[in-house]
Structures are given as structure tokens and as C-alpha cells.
Amino acid sequence: MTFMNTPVEFTARVVESFGRRAIVRTADGERLPAELFGKRLSIVCGDEVNVRMPRPVAAAAGDEPRIVSVQPRRTLLQRTDSRGRNEPLASNLTLLAIVVAPEPPTDPYMVDRYLAGAAYAHIDGAIVVNKSDLDSSSTLGEAVEEYRRAGYPVLTVSALNSHAIDDLRAFLKGKTTMFAGQSGVGKSTLTNALIPDLERQTRTLSDSTGEGRHTTVSTALFRMPGGGELIDSPGVRDFAPALVSDAVVQRGWPEIVAAAPQCRFANCLHLREPGCAVIAGIDAGTLSARRYESYKRLLNIMRDLAPDYERRK
Incomplete structure (x- = not known):
């Protein structure tokens, strides 16, 4: 891998992170592997970071670009673990879209906590129902109506309905959105429908690291056609927002x-x-x-x- 056309130090976006390593996207769209410099430095997907290139001799020896600092985050979505520790999930979001579906059964209390966590981080919240023929009398249908009455945008879609996908894409245009929700509700299916070249973008991420991407355990950021970004996150069984008073x-x-x-x-x-x-x-x-x-x-x-x-x- 060569970095001949890349400045010595530049600003980039973290599009995937895992441990002490990450994939960053430069201003011209190139994806590069990078490692964190400094033990106290921590990053999450969505961060805007300052990256320093290795010297030519070091690059020839296989040294990677180094992330030397993180720029101030506009927003930071966090969750709390069972010991009360805050765990960052993604940064610089403008929208948290909680995906729900009739199957598997949705826990509305977890959806409430997602929406609360977004509000505490000054991130907008929305509900995406991945089932266009949802029965309003069902348990999920009743919960969806509660969210509408509370003032949340609710979009009912189906990955098989191109018009509904177009409407969802238009709603997400210009936003940096993170899909959240339980495993099996169709987040990955919707992501594939929204981003036709997702396979190419995913392959580029894998090529950057030399490893396959495990979608169930990592969070990654993708560009959507027509504008906007989408962060695809692993499914979770439970969620509690960062501690507040x-x-x-x-x-x-x-x-x-x-x-x-x-x-x-x-x-x-x-x-x-x-x-x-x-x-x-x-x-x-x-x-x-x-x-x-x-x-x-x-x-x-x-x-x-x-x-x-x-x-x-």
C-alpha cells in the first residue's frame, strides 16, 4: 500500500473502528487503515480525527498512518453498562432511527430508552417500521401510534417496496443517521436497499484491513447516494442511555x-x-x-x- 498522494497530516472521518485500529476516510474519499497514537486516545465510528502519515521509510516497512487527535464531537451517543460505565457508540450523529418489526417481537421499553439516549445527546429520534402492512391493533402497532402521538417521525417501509425506500432515503438525505434496534428486525436489509453499492463499500473496508468485516460485532459508516451518511450498528438485546440526573x-x-x-x-x-x-x-x-x-x-x-x-x- 502506498500513500504518495496523501498529505503528511490531514483530517479524516472514522468509518470503522476496532480496538486500537480504525479505517478512516480522507476528504477525497480514499479509505486508509490507521492506528491510534497514545494510550489515552479513544475513538468511535463517526469521529473526525487528525491523521499523521508515516515517513517513507516507515511506510515501506509497513507502518500505518496514525490517528493523533480527535476533533471536538458535535454529538456523542453513549450507553451505560451494568456497572454504570458509559460506553461511546457513535459520534457526530444527527438522527437515531430505531428500526422495529413485528418479528422478532419488539420491546417498546428498549425503544423508549434509545429515544431517550438520543435526546440526552441532542440527537433527533425517529421510528422506522420495517413492515408496510403493520396491523395497527397489534402490540407493535399500538406502540407505534404512541410514538406518533409523542411527536416522533414514524416511517413505515419494506425493503421490497422501492417507493417506500425512496421515501426513507429522502427523509435521511443530508443527515448522519444511525440505525439501531434488536437483531433480526431488518437493519442490514434496509441498509442494503438504501445503499446499492454497499457491497463495494464494505469490500473496500475489508481490503483496507486485510480482514473480513464482521457486521455483527462492528459499527461502520457508509455514504448514501444523493447525500447523507448511514451508520450500521450491531443488534442489541438491551440498551440503557448514558447516566443523567x-x-x-x-x-x-x-x-x-x-x-x-x-x-x-x-x-x-x-x-x-x-x-x-x-x-x-x-x-x-x-x-x-x-x-x-x-x-x-x-x-x-x-x-x-x-x-x-x-x-x-
Whole structure:
């Protein structure tokens, strides 16, 4: 591999990372393997980084370009593990699109946590239903209607329907989107439908490392035709957003945020406080009782994990 036409130091985008190595995309679209320089440096897919080329002699000996620093991230999506540690997933996103389908059965509480995590990171959220003939009376159909009422964009698509794919592509144009959701809901199928040259882009990534790409364990960024970028991520069985304070948890529920100004107390957490407009909305049926239960569950998760988090600060 030669780097004759590449500047000594340049800015690039991380399109895939694994351990201490990554694939970066230069401004002219070339993909290069790179390694991290410095033990404290960490990167995630989507990062914009500064890369330094090896000297000619070192390059001839097989040395790779080095990532020497990460530029400030506009957004950072994170999740929390069982010990309360924050794990970065992807950076510089503008949209988190949660893909759901009738099969496998969707856990709406996990979808709620994805949407909350996006909100905490100042990333827009949307629902993509990978089944155009969804029965609105089904459990998933009812959950989808809850998201619509809460104000989230909902797109119903099928990888076999070219018009629906075109509509989805138009919605994603100009955005940096990450597909998230359980394994088996069709994220990879939708990604292939949205990006006709995905196989070529994937092959280029594999060629850059000399290894096959394992889509089930790595996160990778691809360009979409017509504009926009798509981050394809592994499926997960569970998700909890990065730790936030009690007062911030409610920001992941736009319908609660909208009702909160009517509460008697400005610091209302919408649990048992008198004069709570959210509880009144639940009792009146104008707010989703299931979504409210989901809010309380996440609040409890954050409180359970907070002591471990505080001890490590």
C-alpha cells in the first residue's frame, strides 16, 4: 500500500473502528487503515480525527498512518453498562432511527430508552417500521401510534417496496443517521436497499484491513447516494442511555416535557407530587400510561447505577 498522494497530516472521518485500529476516510474519499497514537486516545465510528502519515521509510516497512487527535464531537451517543460505565457508540450523529418489526417481537421499553439516549445527546429520534402492512391493533402497532402521538417521525417501509425506500432515503438525505434496534428486525436489509453499492463499500473496508468485516460485532459508516451518511450498528438485546440526573431523565419523553410547565412545582419529577400535570394526563388518558411506566423504569435504572458512577468520578 502506498500513500504518495496523501498529505503528511490531514483530517479524516472514522468509518470503522476496532480496538486500537480504525479505517478512516480522507476528504477525497480514499479509505486508509490507521492506528491510534497514545494510550489515552479513544475513538468511535463517526469521529473526525487528525491523521499523521508515516515517513517513507516507515511506510515501506509497513507502518500505518496514525490517528493523533480527535476533533471536538458535535454529538456523542453513549450507553451505560451494568456497572454504570458509559460506553461511546457513535459520534457526530444527527438522527437515531430505531428500526422495529413485528418479528422478532419488539420491546417498546428498549425503544423508549434509545429515544431517550438520543435526546440526552441532542440527537433527533425517529421510528422506522420495517413492515408496510403493520396491523395497527397489534402490540407493535399500538406502540407505534404512541410514538406518533409523542411527536416522533414514524416511517413505515419494506425493503421490497422501492417507493417506500425512496421515501426513507429522502427523509435521511443530508443527515448522519444511525440505525439501531434488536437483531433480526431488518437493519442490514434496509441498509442494503438504501445503499446499492454497499457491497463495494464494505469490500473496500475489508481490503483496507486485510480482514473480513464482521457486521455483527462492528459499527461502520457508509455514504448514501444523493447525500447523507448511514451508520450500521450491531443488534442489541438491551440498551440503557448514558447516566443523567433525575431532572434530565424526563427530557427523553417529549410529551412529559410538554406537560411539565403545567405542574405545580418547577422541579416536579412526576412521581407522587401534588398538582402534577403529567399524572393528571395519565389519569385522563391523554398521555400514554405505558410510556409513563417506561419513564419511571429508566429513572430507577439511573438511580440504581448512579452510586457506582459517583464512586468512580
